[in-house]
Amino acid sequence: MTTQQPTRPLRRIEPRETGTGRVPRATTGRRDVPSGPPRPQQRPFVPVGVSHPPLWWRDASVLAMWTVLLIVVALWVSGGGVQSLGTLGGALLSTGRLTGLVASALLLVQVFLMARIPWFEKAWGQDSLARTHRLVGFTSFTLMLAHIVLITLGYAAGTPAGLWGTIVDFTLNYPGMLLAIAGTAALCMVVVTSYRAARRRLRYESWHLIHLYAYLGVGLALPHQLWTGQEFLSSPVATVFWWGLYIVCAGAVLVYRIGVPLWRSLRAPLRVVHVRRESATTTTVVVGGPGVARLTAKAGQFFQWRFLDGPGWTRAHPFSLSAAPDGATLQFTANRAGDGxxxxxxxxxxxxxxIEGPYGRMHPGVRTQRKVTLIGGGIGIAPMKSLLEGLAQAPGDVTVIHRVGSEQDPTLAAAIDETARRRGARYIRLAGPRNRARDSWLPGWADAWDDAGALQHLCPDIAEHDVFVCGAPDWMDRVRASALDAGVPADRIHLERFQY
Structure with missing residues (x-):
C-alpha cells in the first residue's frame, strides 16, 4: 500500500440540477453510478465457510440476568422483607435492603458483561455489551444511592439520635462501613466521568485509569455486605448464592481479562514488524509473530493493544484491523488523539x-445479504478497508463510501481504490468539511440534499444491503438514521462504537 494519490480519479459526489432541486450524483473516472429502480429482492447470502455468531447466547444471557434478579427478590421475600413493610421505619429499612441487594447484583452483572467472555462477546459484540454495561451501571448506581438514603432514614426513624447521629453511628460502629464509604466514593467517581460531557473532556488514558476504580469499589463494598447484610447470611442458600455470584464474576475477570491475554502473549510472542506514516496525523502499525496464526481474527474486528515501549504500556487502546488477517501479520491504522x-x-x-481479542461483531460473519455497503468516516475507514479485503464478493457486490474532511487527506485512499478496482467494488469518496448548518453525515457542500435520499442515490438498492458503519459516534448515529430511512432493516446495520 502507498500513500500517493491513485492514478485515476476517485469517486466523489457532485451536484446536479434537476427540476425538483439539487440531488447527489456519484461520478467515477469511467462511468456514472446507475440510478435506476432497485433490483428485485435477492435471497439471503452467507459466504461459504463463515458461520453466523450464536445469537441465542444473547437471549440466554438476558434470561440468566433476570433469573439472578428474581433469586435476589425471592431471598429478600423469604427473609421477611414483605412482613417488614407494616411500619414506616420497617418499610424504609426493608425497601432499602431490597434496593441494596438489587444494586449489588446489577453491579456484578455489569462487571461480568465486560469480562471479555468469548461466548458473550461473540453473541453481543463489544458495542452492544458496552451500551448494556452502561445502562446496567447507571441503574445499579441509582439503586445504590436509594439504598443509602432509605437505610439511613429507616434507622433514624427508630432511634432518638436523629439523622445525623445515625450517620455517625453507621460510620464509626458498623463493621465494614468505612470501606463501603470508600467504595461508594470510587464508584461515584467512575459514574461521574462516564457521563458523555465529562468523558469528552478527559483523555482516553485518564478515563481508562479512573474506570478501573470500579473494581476497587466492588471489592471495598464486599466486607460491608457480608458483615452487616442479613440477607447475605440469613440462610445457607443465600450465603452460597452471593458467594457464588462474587466468585463467578471475579473468576471471569481474572481468567478472560488477565489470564487468557497474558497466556496468549507469553505462549506465542508478538512484535512490531513495520511502522509507516499514512499522513501527518495517521500511523499504520504491522504486528507479526507465531501467535498470529493461532488467533481467530476476522476482517473488521478490533484488539486491545499494549506496546512494551516504555511508560504507559499498561494502558490498552482499542484499534480495529485495517487489513484482512493473512495468518502472518495483523495491521491497524490509528489517528493521533492522545498520549497512547x-x-x-x-x-x-x-x-x-x-493484545486482547479479537473483539466485535463487525465482521463478515454477521453478513446476511449478497450486497454490502461499507461506510467509513475519517479513521473509521480502517475497518472498512479490512472488510473490503475480507468479504467474499463478486464484482458489483460491495460499495465503499469514504467520508473525509479534506480532498487532500490520503489516509488509506490509494489502497482502498486499488483493492476496489481489483475486486470490482465501487469506491465513493465524499470530501469536505462537515455541515455546520444542520446535523448531517454529508459534507457541508451537500447542504441542500436529504441524507437518506443521498444514500439512496449513491446506492439505489441500499435496502437490499447489509450496511457496515464506523466513524465518530454522532456521525455514525446520523448514518444509521439515514440508512433506516432508506429502508435498511435495523438488524442489517452493523457498527462499532469506542465511546459510550
Missing amino acids: TSRLHRLKAGTRVL
Missing part, C-alpha cells in the same frame, strides 16, 4: 506487543 496514539509513529521494529 501519539507515540505510535515512534515504535521500533521488534517492540513486544500484548
Whole structure:
C-alpha cells in the first residue's frame, strides 16, 4: 500500500440540477453510478465457510440476568422483607435492603458483561455489551444511592439520635462501613466521568485509569455486605448464592481479562514488524509473530493493544484491523488523539506487543445479504478497508463510501481504490468539511440534499444491503438514521462504537 494519490480519479459526489432541486450524483473516472429502480429482492447470502455468531447466547444471557434478579427478590421475600413493610421505619429499612441487594447484583452483572467472555462477546459484540454495561451501571448506581438514603432514614426513624447521629453511628460502629464509604466514593467517581460531557473532556488514558476504580469499589463494598447484610447470611442458600455470584464474576475477570491475554502473549510472542506514516496525523502499525496464526481474527474486528515501549504500556487502546488477517501479520491504522496514539509513529521494529481479542461483531460473519455497503468516516475507514479485503464478493457486490474532511487527506485512499478496482467494488469518496448548518453525515457542500435520499442515490438498492458503519459516534448515529430511512432493516446495520 502507498500513500500517493491513485492514478485515476476517485469517486466523489457532485451536484446536479434537476427540476425538483439539487440531488447527489456519484461520478467515477469511467462511468456514472446507475440510478435506476432497485433490483428485485435477492435471497439471503452467507459466504461459504463463515458461520453466523450464536445469537441465542444473547437471549440466554438476558434470561440468566433476570433469573439472578428474581433469586435476589425471592431471598429478600423469604427473609421477611414483605412482613417488614407494616411500619414506616420497617418499610424504609426493608425497601432499602431490597434496593441494596438489587444494586449489588446489577453491579456484578455489569462487571461480568465486560469480562471479555468469548461466548458473550461473540453473541453481543463489544458495542452492544458496552451500551448494556452502561445502562446496567447507571441503574445499579441509582439503586445504590436509594439504598443509602432509605437505610439511613429507616434507622433514624427508630432511634432518638436523629439523622445525623445515625450517620455517625453507621460510620464509626458498623463493621465494614468505612470501606463501603470508600467504595461508594470510587464508584461515584467512575459514574461521574462516564457521563458523555465529562468523558469528552478527559483523555482516553485518564478515563481508562479512573474506570478501573470500579473494581476497587466492588471489592471495598464486599466486607460491608457480608458483615452487616442479613440477607447475605440469613440462610445457607443465600450465603452460597452471593458467594457464588462474587466468585463467578471475579473468576471471569481474572481468567478472560488477565489470564487468557497474558497466556496468549507469553505462549506465542508478538512484535512490531513495520511502522509507516499514512499522513501527518495517521500511523499504520504491522504486528507479526507465531501467535498470529493461532488467533481467530476476522476482517473488521478490533484488539486491545499494549506496546512494551516504555511508560504507559499498561494502558490498552482499542484499534480495529485495517487489513484482512493473512495468518502472518495483523495491521491497524490509528489517528493521533492522545498520549497512547501519539507515540505510535515512534515504535521500533521488534517492540513486544500484548493484545486482547479479537473483539466485535463487525465482521463478515454477521453478513446476511449478497450486497454490502461499507461506510467509513475519517479513521473509521480502517475497518472498512479490512472488510473490503475480507468479504467474499463478486464484482458489483460491495460499495465503499469514504467520508473525509479534506480532498487532500490520503489516509488509506490509494489502497482502498486499488483493492476496489481489483475486486470490482465501487469506491465513493465524499470530501469536505462537515455541515455546520444542520446535523448531517454529508459534507457541508451537500447542504441542500436529504441524507437518506443521498444514500439512496449513491446506492439505489441500499435496502437490499447489509450496511457496515464506523466513524465518530454522532456521525455514525446520523448514518444509521439515514440508512433506516432508506429502508435498511435495523438488524442489517452493523457498527462499532469506542465511546459510550
